[in-house]
Amino acid sequence: MAVHRGAHHSSGQVLPFRESLLAMLGVSFVTMLVALDQTVVGTALPTIVSELRGFELYAWVATSYLLTSVITVPIFGRLGDYYGRKPFVIASIVVFTGASALCGAANSMLFLVIARGLQGIGGGMLVGTAFACIPDLFPDSVVRLRWQVLISSAFGIANAVGPSLGGFLTQYYGWRSVFYVNLPVGLISLVFVWRYLPHLRQVAHKARMRLDWPGALLIALALGSTQLFVELLPRYGVSLSTAALLVVAAAAAWALWQWERRTPQAILPVDMFRNPSLNALFTLAVLGGFSMFSLLFYAPLLFQGGFGMSPKEAGLVITPLVVFITIGSIANGRIVSRIRNPNIMLYIGFTMLAAACLAVVVATHTTPRPLLMALMIVGGLGLGFVMPNLTVFAQQTAGREHLGIATALLQSLRMIGGMIGTALTGTMVTHLYKSGVRSALDADHATHWLPQLADPQILINRDAQSTLLGELTHAGHNGALLLESAREALVGAIHMGIAVAAVIALVSIWQTRRVPHISLNRKIEPVIHAD
Known part of the structure; x- marks a missing residue:
């Protein structure tokens, strides 16, 4: 192994320009793989649920992916710190692409949820390792911000074509094609990463690393129990089973904290949470993810089921x-490295996100379509001002030894926030929608039609x-009025869910004051080349 110093470090990067460019293209294709999947699937999800008939599992298509991702991100973030990230990036592409093929072959919602869970394992490996490759390649935070334009462009391409592509594929080729589109992207990612991404390690470890399996199991138990509790509470209220889940989650979290304090190679270094700057950034990651x-996930359902748009229009x-x-x-x-107080971008970003949610x-x-698109622009810009800064600020604060686990934890906590957000919003939407439909049917003395209208898929499936x-007209009911009442109930339910997201964004503005002043310095540290 050789240590790269001197000329390359003078420009804030460990490789010459050409090698840096090819390596970053490899990482960009990997991030495009994840981004394309998230945007394409989000648009197609209402149609998927309509065909596979299982609205009660709607939220689980998202949360099963998020749950397995959350568990695997810190594990592979830690492994990447010790063994280098390239082998795990390669393995993650294979797992993610294979799971995408399984999702496309799903014949039931349960099969799809399980396949999405497997896909989440691959996605967690990707997030835990690929994002940490960037500070490996560019130790200088200012240089890193410039090179991250490539990653942003990759996200941009995926995000630009994703929703429209998802709508187009769903409408003309069926929803299964939205998963199969990952296969060629996965193959391109694999070729670039295999050939051009160097095998870098941050720290030379004399002793063999032992993975903290008890810590990993406790993380899985704590998060899994929390997820089930969030899902079941709105449906069943405070019962023996939901109370037991809450107790298990709390006990697992307490045991995890105690265990990680005593473990020399902890998967979750608790000393990082004692750092006030990192603690504040981690909190904002959870709130921002929510x-x-x-x-x-719920704007497409609002536009299709609530406002009556086609998948392509949505x-x-x-x-x-x-x-x-x-x-x-x-x-x-371009902005954050030129202003005296980079923290101001977090305030601006969360304010724009809150404004978009409230609108x-x-x-x-x-509401005119151009106005809806303008609201989406405001929300997108807000998230664009928040998410990269949380990552760069955390990397800047954590130090070289904990770089991978800090990056992974930030991504993981953002997904925990997302998991809680989609689960709470999903259960709230299901509960409020059924309540609204039941009231409309009661008023028309048509309660026995509840099973046909209780699932919002009826508002998306034109044939149904x-x-x-x-059938309603034949039975003497005003079918059009009842369907419109169901649509209004869905709109009201999703509005309530997104209102909670708006409140969380407002809380984030208040929490941003806890982030100490961040200085983007140009400190360079040696990186070990493992190839």
Whole structure:
């Protein structure tokens, strides 16, 4: 192994320009793989649920992916710190792409949820290792921000084509094609990473690393129990089973904290949480993930099921949200290194996100499409100002030895926030929608039609709507009025869910004051080349 110093470090990077460019293209394709999957699937999800018939598992298509990702991100973030990240990036591409093929072959919602869980393992490996490759390649934070334009561009391409592509593929080739689109992207990613990404290690470890399996199991138990509790509480209220889940989650979290304090090679270094700067950034990652994922997953359902748009129309309206996350990230990279107080970008970002969520809450089916797209632009820019800065600030604060686990923890905590957000919003939407439909049916003395209208998929499936309208008319009911009442119930339910996301974004503005002043210094440290 050789240590890279001198000329390359003078420009803040460990490789010459050409090698840096090819390596970053490899990482960019990897991030495009994850981004494309998230945006394409989000738009297609209402149609998937409509065909596979299982709205009660709607939230689990997202949360099963998030849950397994959350568990695997810190594990592989830690392993990458010790053994280098390249082998895990390669393995993650293989797992993620294979799981995408399984998702496309799903014949039931349960199969899809399980396949998405496997996909989440690959996604967690990707997030835990690929994002930490960037500070490996560019130790200088200012140089790193410039090179991150490539990553932002990769996200931009995926996010620009993702929602529209998801709508187009769903409408003309069926929802299964939205998973199969990952296969060629995965193959390109694999070729670039295999050939061009160097095998870098931050620290030379004399002793063989022992993975903290008890810590990993306790993380899985704590997060899994929390997820089930969040899912079941709105449906069953305070019962013996939900109380037991809460107790298990609390006990596992306490045991995890105690165990990690005593373990020499802890998967979750608790001393990082004692750092006030990192602690504040981790808190903001959870809050930001809550608002972001709630908006990303439930805006398409609002536009299709609530406002009556086709998948293609909904894809076009949601596109500015994900595209302007990228544009905001690129603009942020140009701004944040030139201003005296980089923290100000967090205030601006969370304010824009809160404004976008609040505006969506008051939007109706008569709101002009250009105005809806403008709201998505504001939300996207806000997220673009927040997410890259949380990552760079955490990397700057954590130090070289904990770089991988700090990056992984930030991504993991953002997904925990997303998991809680999608689960809470999903259960709230399900509960409020059924309650609204039941009230409308009671008023028309048509309660026995509840099973046909209790699942919002009826508001997306045009063929099923026509059949139900005929049956309701034949039975002497005003079918069009009942369907419209169901649509209004869905809009009201999603509005309530996104209102919670708006409140969380407002709380984030207040929490940002806890982040100490961050200075983007140009400190360079040696990196060990393992090839």
